[in-house]
Amino acid sequence: MxxxxxxxxxxxxxxxxxxxxxxxxxxxxxxxxxxxxxxxxxxxxxxxxxxxxxxxxxxxxxxxxxxxxxxxxxxxxxxxxxxxxxxxxxxxxxxxxxxxxxxxxxxxxxxxxxxxxxxxxxxxxxxxxxxxxxxxxxxxxxxxxxxxxxxxxxxxxxxxxxxxxxxxxxxxxxxxxxxxxxxxxxxxxxxxxxxxxxxxxxxxxxxxxxxxxxxxxxxGMLLYGAFPSDEVPADIDIKPVMEFRGPIVHVRRVAAGTQVSYGGVWTAEKDTNIGVIQTGFADGFPRPWYDGGSVSYHGKRYPIAGRVCMDQLMVDFGNENVEVGEDVLFFGENKTDSLRVEEISDTIGSTPYVLLTAIQGRTERIFSGKN
Ligand SMILES: Cc1ncc(COP(=O)(O)O)c(C=O)c1O
Incomplete structure (x- = not known):
């Protein structure tokens, strides 16, 4: 699997x-x-x-x-x-x-x-x-x-x-x-x-x-369901074609004061559940998004905890009961979750062009909705 x-x-x-x-x-x-x-x-x-x-x-x-x-x-x-x-x-x-x-x-x-x-x-x-x-x-x-x-x-x-x-x-x-x-x-x-x-x-x-x-x-871009910039009228009903997500492979309870990931730039403010997601910048995940960024899980946003690594990233799930084996959503849309790639690119000073074309390498593409 x-x-x-x-x-x-x-x-x-x-x-x-x-x-x-x-x-x-x-x-x-x-x-x-x-x-x-x-x-x-x-x-x-x-x-x-x-x-x-x-x-x-x-x-x-x-x-x-x-x-x-x-x-x-x-x-x-x-x-x-x-x-x-x-x-x-x-x-x-x-x-x-x-x-x-x-x-x-x-x-x-x-x-x-x-x-x-x-x-x-x-x-x-x-x-x-x-x-x-x-x-x-x-x-x-x-x-x-x-x-x-x-x-x-x-x-x-x-x-x-x-x-x-x-x-x-x-x-x-x-x-x-x-x-x-x-x-x-x-x-x-x-x-x-x-x-x-x-x-x-x-x-x-x-x-x-x-x-x-x-x-x-x-x-190009409109067909893939993203607006090319935030200076165009977003007045057409386009839908994000790519749903980019990654699996939770580990969860652990950590005490307030625990430092997470490289560089020690993130420390837990209170006791919390830290999830490890098997996806990193080598898979195209936008690394700068750890600063203020989040993932979506069961319809709610959870902050990324610390720097994104090459193959993994960590998420601060607070007191949420998290299931190992389930996916979190990075960007796109599914039945329960939605996070537009434009939100990420606007926040980190990038563009949807850069973020979408970066998705390659070990990321498995699964085609759905074929007629
Ligand atoms: C020559 C040319 N035409 C059209 C396009 C499509 O641009 P867009 O994705 O903004 O629609 C591109 C993309 O870079 C291009 O290089």
């Missing part, structure tokens, strides 16, 4: 969130972002669950992640965010995987490949409107558009950009980015270039800048 942390992945909630987001964006196409193992939730299972509810576009970061989905039998469109590498062009054609043109050199690679092989992978142009990561710089965009116009046989079906601050209260910078993107679309139009799929929005802008929905939205 497995003893240790578990991440129950509620696929029915994932599908629920997909439907809520789909409605929010007026039925637009959703490119479900399932990179980084679907933000720690399990890429293959999540993709299959979304595909069975009609989602027909998925985004990953690496080409290997795309291959994993194809090998698992996913037939839908798959888009790769990472920088294009010329060595993968042939496989991308064979496996119908859509690539990213984020520099004029990338377009040259695809044009060269087409000249040699008479075929092209599907590609989208990525414009850097202010993220300053991957993307064609604004002052190079016009020349790339011209090159694309003159190139024959390149299957360029999309154009997109990425927001740096769409989940913030001050949307000045995001609106500047939107203006830049619109100016590029205008230039493309003037050159007679049209793109089947224009996309810009992520979770933050779905809530904060609905006017940038274009033809498709690239959504």
């Amino acid at each position: 497995f003893i240790g942390p578990k991440a129950i992945i509620h696929l029915d909630r994932l599908v629920h969130n997909y439907r809520i987001v789909k409605e929010k964006v007026g039925g637009r196409r959703i490119m479900a972002v399932v990179k980084a193992n679907a933000y720690g939730h399990g890429a293959v299972e999540c993709t299959k669950a979304l595909a069975s509810d009609g989602c027909d576009y998925f985004a990953v970061f690496t080409f290997e992640e795309a291959i994993e989905l194809r090998d698992a039998g996913i037939a839908a469109d798959i888009f790769v965010f990472s920088r294009l590498h010329p060595d993968i062009l042939s496989d991308a054609v064979d496996r119908n995987i859509t690539l990213n043109i984020s520099h004029s050199d990338d377009l040259d690679s695809v044009i060269g490949f087409h000249a040699e092989n008479g075929e092209s992978p599907k590609v989208h142009l990525k414009i850097d409107t202010g993220m300053t990561r991957l993307g064609i710089a604004m002052d190079e965009a016009e020349s790339v558009l011209l090159k694309l116009k003159d190139a024959d046989g390149i299957r360029c079906e999309g154009i997109y950009s990425h927001y740096a601050t769409a989940d913030e209260g001050d949307l000045g910078y995001a609106n500047m980015q939107l203006g830049q993107f619109n100016s590029i679309l205008h230039s493309a139009n003037a050159l007679g270039l049209t793109f089947k799929i224009k996309h810009f929005s992520n979770s933050g802008s779905v809530l904060n800048i609905p006017e940038s929905g274009f033809d498709a939205v690239r959504v």
Whole structure:
């Protein structure tokens, strides 16, 4: 029998969130972002669950992640965010995987490949409107558009950009980015270039800048049931997909004054029951959360006692009768307990992105609510 942390992945909630987001964006196409193992939730299972509810576009970061989905039998469109590498062009054609043109050199690679092989992978142009990561710089965009116009046989079906601050209260910078993107679309139009799929929005802008929905939205975090920040209107009914929990493996009564865990930063103020939970920071538990943090058990919160260790953490259960073998909830929601991952990330100065993608290693993923 497995003893240790578990991440129950509620696929029915994932599908629920997909439907809520789909409605929010007026039925637009959703490119479900399932990179980084679907933000720690399990890429293959999540993709299959979304595909069975009609989602027909998925985004990953690496080409290997795309291959994993194809090998698992996913037939839908798959888009790769990472920088294009010329060595993968042939496989991308064979496996119908859509690539990213984020520099004029990338377009040259695809044009060269087409000249040699008479075929092209599907590609989208990525414009850097202010993220300053991957993307064609604004002052190079016009020349790339011209090159694309003159190139024959390149299957360029999309154009997109990425927001740096769409989940913030001050949307000045995001609106500047939107203006830049619109100016590029205008230039493309003037050159007679049209793109089947224009996309810009992520979770933050779905809530904060609905006017940038274009033809498709690239959504990750909202599908997993967390809000990207506390500066977006939390006005849609999304449910946490991951329920992260760990088992109580030992309980002991300690006297007031007893010190618990590394560094001696926590001491029992009165006689109390200290439970040992078999989950630690090596399993993805957010270590800084011991400072003021808590777990939920039988519908009540109990403080974490002392520093979180690599494999275990301790909880101050007071006078509660605690059953060895039962689980405590770290974050997520079940019939009796609820603790939002956003509460933890806000308290420790992190983000749900960091906390969810950290869940890996020895944590057992259990998929529930499959249809
Ligand atoms: C290019 C790109 N688009 C969309 C997303 C999805 O963002 P979110 O999870 O905030 O919806 C990401 C995630 O980091 C991304 O890198």
